[in-house]
Amino acid sequence: MESDRFATSVAASVEPAAKSGGTVLQALTDMLVIIEMELRKLRHEPTELFTRAVQPVLWLLIFGQAFSKVRAFDTGGVTYQTYMTPGILSQSVMFTAIFFGLSTIWERDMGILQKFLAMPIPRAALVLGKALAAGVRALSQVTIIFLLAAITGIPLHWHPALLSAAAGVVILGAVFFATLSMIIAAIVKTRERFMGIGQLITMPLFFASNALYPISIMPDWLRVVASVNPLSYMVDFLRGALVTGQLTNWQADVGVLLVACILATAVGTYLYPRIVA
Amino acid sequence: MEVIVEVEHLKKSFGKHIAVKGVSFNITAGEVFGLLGPNGAGKTTIVRMLTTLLLPDSGRATVCGYDVRRQAARVRQCIGYVPQALSVDGALTGYENMMIFAKLLGLKGRERERRIAELLHFMQLDDAAGRLVRTYSGGMVRRLEIGQAVLHYPRVLFLDEPTVGLDPVARRGVWEILAKLRRTSRMAILLTTHYMEEADTVCNRIGILNRGEMVVTGTPEELKALVGNPDASMDDVFTYFTGNFLDAGGDFRGIRQVRHISRRLG
Numbered sequence: 001m002e003s004d005r006f007a008t009s010v011a012a013s014v015e016p017a018a019k020s021g022g023t024v025l026q027a028l029t030d031m032l033v034i035i036e037m038e039l040r041k042l043r044h045e046p047t048e049l050f051t052r053a054v055q056p057v058l059w060l061l062i063f064g065q066a067f068s069k070v071r072a073f074d075t076g077g078v079t080y081q082t083y084m085t086p087g088i089l090s091q092s093v094m095f096t097a098i099f100f101g102l103s104t105i106w107e108r109d110m111g112i113l114q115k116f117l118a119m120p121i122p123r124a125a126l127v128l129g130k131a132l133a134a135g136v137r138a139l140s141q142v143t144i145i146f147l148l149a150a151i152t153g154i155p156l157h158w159h160p161a162l163l164s165a166a167a168g169v170v171i172l173g174a175v176f177f178a179t180l181s182m183i184i185a186a187i188v189k190t191r192e193r194f195m196g197i198g199q200l201i202t203m204p205l206f207f208a209s210n211a212l213y214p215i216s217i218m219p220d221w222l223r224v225v226a227s228v229n230p231l232s233y234m235v236d237f238l239r240g241a242l243v244t245g246q247l248t249n250w251q252a253d254v255g256v257l258l259v260a261c262i263l264a265t266a267v268g269t270y271l272y273p274r275i276v277a
Numbered sequence: 278m279e280v281i282v283e284v285e286h287l288k289k290s291f292g293k294h295i296a297v298k299g300v301s302f303n304i305t306a307g308e309v310f311g312l313l314g315p316n317g318a319g320k321t322t323i324v325r326m327l328t329t330l331l332l333p334d335s336g337r338a339t340v341c342g343y344d345v346r347r348q349a350a351r352v353r354q355c356i357g358y359v360p361q362a363l364s365v366d367g368a369l370t371g372y373e374n375m376m377i378f379a380k381l382l383g384l385k386g387r388e389r390e391r392r393i394a395e396l397l398h399f400m401q402l403d404d405a406a407g408r409l410v411r412t413y414s415g416g417m418v419r420r421l422e423i424g425q426a427v428l429h430y431p432r433v434l435f436l437d438e439p440t441v442g443l444d445p446v447a448r449r450g451v452w453e454i455l456a457k458l459r460r461t462s463r464m465a466i467l468l469t470t471h472y473m474e475e476a477d478t479v480c481n482r483i484g485i486l487n488r489g490e491m492v493v494t495g496t497p498e499e500l501k502a503l504v505g506n507p508d509a510s511m512d513d514v515f516t517y518f519t520g521n522f523l524d525a526g527g528d529f530r531g532i533r534q535v536r537h538i539s540r541r542l543g
């Protein structure tokens with residue numbers, strides 16, 4: 001005698017619970033569920049939020065202090081530490097996001113990814129949900145940098161609208177680099193190769209950008225690289241929002257980041273399922 | 278008999294290595310079909326093709342009447358899948374793992390909560406539902422995974438080596454759940470295993486897979502009759518049809534996978 005309600009329910013149901021499926025609304029809902037899952041994990045294991053903040057704090061306090069004494073170029077009338085704050089925020093967000101793909105490889109090894117890919121969820125919802133969750137995590141770095149600036153007296157523009165805009169652009173940047181990272185994971189497939197590629201590209205992305213110095217002082221070839229590097233556009237926006245208070249290039253900055261995100265999501269959606277093949 | 282899974286001449290190679298060499302079989306509603314074979318026989322590869330994770334090189338497979346190649350999205354609506362590795366998120370509670378899956382499967386509101394409660398009970402996890410899965414035993418994790426996989430009452434459930442690495446007690450717990458599913462639902466179940474006893478106890482039909490080839494299919498009784506000895510063990514049956522000992526098989530990759538899983542289970 002089976003007393004389980006499950007048994008009766010299953011016996012009574014002829015068709016599996018069909019998802020309405022296929023609509024944009026359904027994809028958006030799925031994406032939100034993926035984000036919810038990631039945030040719930042974060043709530044159970046919040047230590048990551050603190051560990052990812054250590055590096056930018058060290059950069060700002062040590063490197064920033066030391067180089068404020070060196071006046072190698074015009075920072076627009078602010079200390080070098082202030083000048084580099086948006087750069088360090090961007091760099092730390094990029095460094096963390098670019099290794100996001102490691103979790104994809106780990107989930108593949110664990111079989112978690114296989115389960116999601118065998119479910120009726122649009123691939124784009126999976127990829128974008130994961131990337132947006134990475135974006136939300138990056139807000140911890142924003143918070144730490146803002147706190148640090150407030151405590152140590154780095155004179156940022158404390159305008160609520162500008163700060164919110166900065167947070168938004170940080171999410172956009174994190175989405176791009178996290179998606180790029182998932183693309184790399186899907187191509188190289190193993191942890192070892194992924195770590196190799198990750199380490200290979202982070203430093204060039206960092207130094208071939210305006211994070212630490214203006215593009216104007218770079219040699220021509222580097223200028224070309226820096227101007228196709230999405231990190232530069234993130235830094236440019238943040239510098240405008242936080243340091244000068246003037247968003248002179250915001251359309252270009254946001255536009256480039258948006259296009260980069262859309263392209264990366266398209267490629268990621270195509271490649272992501274291949275990591276289990 | 279309603280055929281739920283139909284496989285014809287399915288083939289898959291990895292580079293030069295042919296992992297699945299033109300396999301054919303059917304599974305009907307209410308049936309527990311056991312794919313029995315040593316490590317490296319191609320069991321997981323077949324399951325991955327049927328769950329739309331891997332494209333077949335040639336041959337044809339339909340699940341719930343949908344082609345796995347051309348109607349993958351439809352196939353995903355009607356299947357449940359529990360992969361070989363233990364694959365629930367340890368950083369979520371048992372309830373959260375169920376809830377996220379239920380949402381992704383399109384279940385809403387009270388019906389969602391009803392099914393989650395119902396299945397946590399069925400899997401004997403009501404008491405552990407609020408704990409992080411990281412603290413679960415291997416057997417509990419497996420039961421939770423099966424619960425997740427049947428939330429939408431799929432027509433077919435794929436279980437890849439559901440008891441590998443589990444201790445005998447936990448293994449029997451999973452067998453009980455499967456027996457209960459078999460008694461009470463019309464779900465078709467495809468289960469892969471390299472344990473003879475499991476195939477004998479849980480399945481009502483068995484296909485013996487060896488080096489990517491389906492050597493024979495039939496009920497345990499039929500297979501034993503073919504061997505000419507109704508008291509034959511599954512081991513005898515396997516040796517009779519393959520000329521191999523089940524334990525002798527297995528390549529490095531397969532063994533490493535099993536070790537990996539056993540180690541994680543502690």
Ligand SMILES: Nc1ncnc2c1ncn2[C@@H]1O[C@H](COP(=O)(O)OP(=O)(O)O)[C@@H](O)[C@H]1O
Pocket residue numbers: 277291294296314315316317318319320321322323528530531
């Ligand atoms: N992704 C892969 N790349 C290369 N070879 C693979 C891959 N997956 C499986 N194989 C090989 O295919 C064969 C069958 O593997 P698998 O289906 O995992 O066997 P089983 O699940 O029966 O242990 C093995 O020889 C294995 O090494």
Ligand SMILES: [Mg+2]
Pocket residue numbers: 320321322361437438
């Ligand atoms: Mg296997």
